[in-house]
Amino acid sequence: MAEFEYQDVAKMIDHSLLNPTLTTDDLEAGIQLALAYDVASVCIMPYYMKTCAQRLAGSTVKASTTIGFPHGGHTTAIKRAEAEQAIADGCEELDMVVNLSKVLSGDWDDVRNEIAQIVEIAHKAGQKVKVIFENSYLNDEQKIRLCEICTEVNADWVKTSTGYGSGGATQEDLKLMREHSGDHVQVKAAGGVRDLDTLLAVRAIGVTRCGASRTAEILGEARKRLGLPEIEATASDNSGY
Template sequence: MSDYTYHDVSKMIDHSLLNPTLAVKDLEQGIQLAIAYDVASVCIMPYHLKRCAEVLKGTDVKASTTIGFPHGGHTTEIKRAEAVRAIADGCQELDMVVNVSKVLSGDWDYVRNDIAAVIEVAHAAGQKVKVIFENAYLNDDQKISLCKICTELNADWVKTSTGYAPGGATHEDLKLMREHAGDHVQVKAAGGVRDLDALLAVRALGVTRCGASRTAEMLGEARKRLGLSAIEATANDASGY
């Protein structure tokens, strides 16, 4: 008897459609795949967000996009404007990148204000924010400081990485983030979780979301193990993460 249901794992997945080489037809197929597998959200390039939100309307899959992606170096004003536009386009979850340069410089007031700007916009609209640390570039003290800031600002998730840095989600980082983020802050893994066993492993560490491009493979395997029928859906899975 499995200790998880299909929706326990499908609703962990943010299906990633962020690779810049994806054509519009790939994005459209990816949205349909996400609906077929009933994932948590589709995280899509901002220019296609409005269309994505329209297609997802009436489903149980949320529309999400990125802010300050992938390097976090946008000015705070631009990140705020991106958040305002994303919400106007139907975004329900915003994945924002911290200003990595400012984190490495120890300018914590700037970092706090930068994160707060996006959270304020999103929460005022009743939407949620995942704060991307890009852990591959940070030491543990910096990761812990970010966890504390995100806890104080009531971020909805802390997230390991964009999926485009030299490293992604490690178990060590996930344990660290779960330990130092408040109980009201969830943890998202991104980068390197590529099969069902890896997904189940991070779930056991307290992870509630995972960025994934290999959604069909992971959830197809889950359905197989749970004795559920296969889902006939095709999409380009060269989507990032």
């Protein structure tokens, strides 16, 4: 018997459509792929958020986008405006990048205040926030402090990376983040989850979401192992992460 059900793994995937060179045709194809495989969400470039939300309406696939992406150096006012616009456009989950410069500088009050503001905006609208750390530039002490802050301000997820830094999710980081985040905070892996076995491995750690562009390959293999029919859906594999 398989060690998972299809929905167990499909609803872990945030299908990433963040590569800035994707055309509108690519974005439309990616949305249709996400619907066909019934993933957790589509994480799309902010300018296409409204259209994406319209395409996903009535489905179980959520609309998500990025805030302060990919480097996190936007002012808090701009991140707030991005969050408000995204929610107005139908965004249900906001993937927000921390101010990496302030994290590395140890300006924890500013880091906490900014995360708290975006969480407050999202939660007031009934939506959720994933806080992106960019772990490849951080030491364990900094990662742990971010987990503590996200727990304190009731963020919904802590997330390893943007997919555009110098590295992606590692099992060591995921274990660290799970250990130091509150039970009400979930963990998302981004960058490096490119096959089903890796997805299952991070699931065993306690990861509930993964940013992925190789959705068709991962879930195609899942369906094959489970003896489910193949899904006829294709899209560009250069979407990010």
